[in-house]
Amino acid sequence: MQLFNTLSAEERTALIEESGKQRLTLSFYAYAKISDPKEFRNSLFLAWNPLEVLGRIYVAHEGINAQLSLPADNFYTFKDHLDTIPFLNGIRLNVAVEHDDLSFLKLTIKVRDKIVADGLNDDTFNVMDGGTHLGANDFNKMLEDPNTIVVDMRNHYESEIGHFRGAITPDVDTFRESLPIIEDQLADHKDDKNLLMYCTGGIRCEKASAFFKHKGFKNVYQLEGGIIEYTRQVKAEGLESKFIGKNFVFDARLGERITEDIVSQCHQCGKPCDNHTNCANEGCHLLFIQCDECKTASDNCCSEACQDIFHMPKEEQIALRRGTMNGNMIFKKGKSDRLTYKKSGDENTDVALASAPKTKTVRPRIRKTLVGKGEHYFPKAQVGQFIIDNQELHVGDTVIISGPTTGEEQIVIEKMRVNGQDGTVAVKGDKVTFSLPFRIRLSDKLFKVIG
Structure with missing residues (x-):
C-alpha cells in the first residue's frame, strides 16, 4: 500500500506536461481535534493520490493546513471527499489568483506538532476565541477608520513585494517572532484602537487574533480568508484593492500578482522588481528578488561566489555542500549583506516604483x-x-x-x-x-x- 510520493520532480514534471490537463492551485485550513493524526494523514494520501493531488499538507492534533494543486477535472471529486470529513464539510477553498500547472511536483503530507509553527502554549488561552472575521468590503471600510491599526502577520520577504497600504510590516523571519514584537509595539492601544490583521490565507490570523485577545486587546479583527479570498471578493464585487503589489505564495510560483504596482526592488541592482527566485547554487539556495537582467548576468545566482560554485563540475558542488543544512537560513539570508537593495519592515513602501504589464501572453500548450x-x-x-x-x-x-x-x-x-x-x-x-x-x-x- 503506497503512502508516500515515489516519483522525482523531473518525472512528475514530464507526466504533467504530457497529460495536457489544466491544474488548479488552492489552499485551505481547519482547526479541529484529530485524535490520530497519522491515521488521518494516511487516509488522505490514499484518497488524494488517485486524484493526482500534489502539494504540501501538514496534519496535527489541532487540525490541517493544506496547499495543493490538482487537475481541474478532479476538483468536484476532491471536494466531495472533503465533505465526507465532518470538520471539512463545506469548507471554503482558497483558489489561487494565478495558476501554474507546476506549482507543486509531489504529494507530501506530514504529521507535525502544529499546523503552523507559532511557538505558543495553546493550553494557556482559548485558541478558538479568535477575532471578528471581516470580508473585503468591511475590511476596506475599517481601514479608513483613523482608530484602526492594520498589521501584516507575514514575514519580511512576503510583505516586501506586496502589502496593504499603511500596514505595520514586522521585520521578522518567522511567524512566531512577530507575536511578541507586535504585542510590545501596540501595548498602549489595547483599549482605544481596532487591531486589524491579515495574512496569506487566514490561518496565521486565527491563532494570532486569539492570542491578542488573551493578551487584553479589546477590538480584534482579521481578514476572512486572507489576501487570497480578499482578492477574489474585490474582483467579484468591483471593490478597490487596498492591497498593492504581489502576494507571496509558498509554491513554485513564489507569488501571484494582485495589482500592477511594483513596490520592491531587485536586490542586486535596485531596479523595480518583485520576482522572487532561489540562488542556483544548491549549497546556498537563497531566496531573493532578482530582475531578468541580473538573472542572466549572474546565472540566477545571488553573488559572484555562488556563480563560481555553480559553474564547477557537479561532483565538486556536491562535495562542497556535503553536511550543510540550510533550513530557514534560506529565508533569513534574504536580508544578507550580499544583497545591496534588500528592504523589510518599516522600509517597505506604499508608493509604486513601477507598473507591471496588466496582461500576459498566453502561450499555446506544447506537449x-x-x-x-x-x-x-x-x-x-x-x-x-x-x-x-x-x-x-x-x-x-x-x-x-x-x-x-x-x-x-x-x-x-x-x-x-x-x-x-x-x-x-x-x-x-x-x-x-x-x-x-x-x-x-x-x-x-x-x-x-x-x-
Whole structure:
C-alpha cells in the first residue's frame, strides 16, 4: 500500500506536461481535534493520490493546513471527499489568483506538532476565541477608520513585494517572532484602537487574533480568508484593492500578482522588481528578488561566489555542500549583506516604483516529454552536453531546453554526437552534444516535443 510520493520532480514534471490537463492551485485550513493524526494523514494520501493531488499538507492534533494543486477535472471529486470529513464539510477553498500547472511536483503530507509553527502554549488561552472575521468590503471600510491599526502577520520577504497600504510590516523571519514584537509595539492601544490583521490565507490570523485577545486587546479583527479570498471578493464585487503589489505564495510560483504596482526592488541592482527566485547554487539556495537582467548576468545566482560554485563540475558542488543544512537560513539570508537593495519592515513602501504589464501572453500548450538534463557547456564551440535519462533522442527531433535562467528555448537537432561519436540516435545513459546558439546551465532540462 503506497503512502508516500515515489516519483522525482523531473518525472512528475514530464507526466504533467504530457497529460495536457489544466491544474488548479488552492489552499485551505481547519482547526479541529484529530485524535490520530497519522491515521488521518494516511487516509488522505490514499484518497488524494488517485486524484493526482500534489502539494504540501501538514496534519496535527489541532487540525490541517493544506496547499495543493490538482487537475481541474478532479476538483468536484476532491471536494466531495472533503465533505465526507465532518470538520471539512463545506469548507471554503482558497483558489489561487494565478495558476501554474507546476506549482507543486509531489504529494507530501506530514504529521507535525502544529499546523503552523507559532511557538505558543495553546493550553494557556482559548485558541478558538479568535477575532471578528471581516470580508473585503468591511475590511476596506475599517481601514479608513483613523482608530484602526492594520498589521501584516507575514514575514519580511512576503510583505516586501506586496502589502496593504499603511500596514505595520514586522521585520521578522518567522511567524512566531512577530507575536511578541507586535504585542510590545501596540501595548498602549489595547483599549482605544481596532487591531486589524491579515495574512496569506487566514490561518496565521486565527491563532494570532486569539492570542491578542488573551493578551487584553479589546477590538480584534482579521481578514476572512486572507489576501487570497480578499482578492477574489474585490474582483467579484468591483471593490478597490487596498492591497498593492504581489502576494507571496509558498509554491513554485513564489507569488501571484494582485495589482500592477511594483513596490520592491531587485536586490542586486535596485531596479523595480518583485520576482522572487532561489540562488542556483544548491549549497546556498537563497531566496531573493532578482530582475531578468541580473538573472542572466549572474546565472540566477545571488553573488559572484555562488556563480563560481555553480559553474564547477557537479561532483565538486556536491562535495562542497556535503553536511550543510540550510533550513530557514534560506529565508533569513534574504536580508544578507550580499544583497545591496534588500528592504523589510518599516522600509517597505506604499508608493509604486513601477507598473507591471496588466496582461500576459498566453502561450499555446506544447506537449513534451523529459528526456535528459544539462551536463556541460563548451563556450568556444557553442556546444551543449546532455545526459539522456529517459526515452530516445533522434536527429530531426524538436527539443526544448528549459531552466530558471535559460527560460524555454526550442530548436531542431540537425546534427549530434553520441558518446563522442557522430550519431543519429541516443538512448538512456548516453551523453549527447549538439550545437546551441545560447549557453546552457547544469539546472537545465532537455525535453522532446511530442505529437
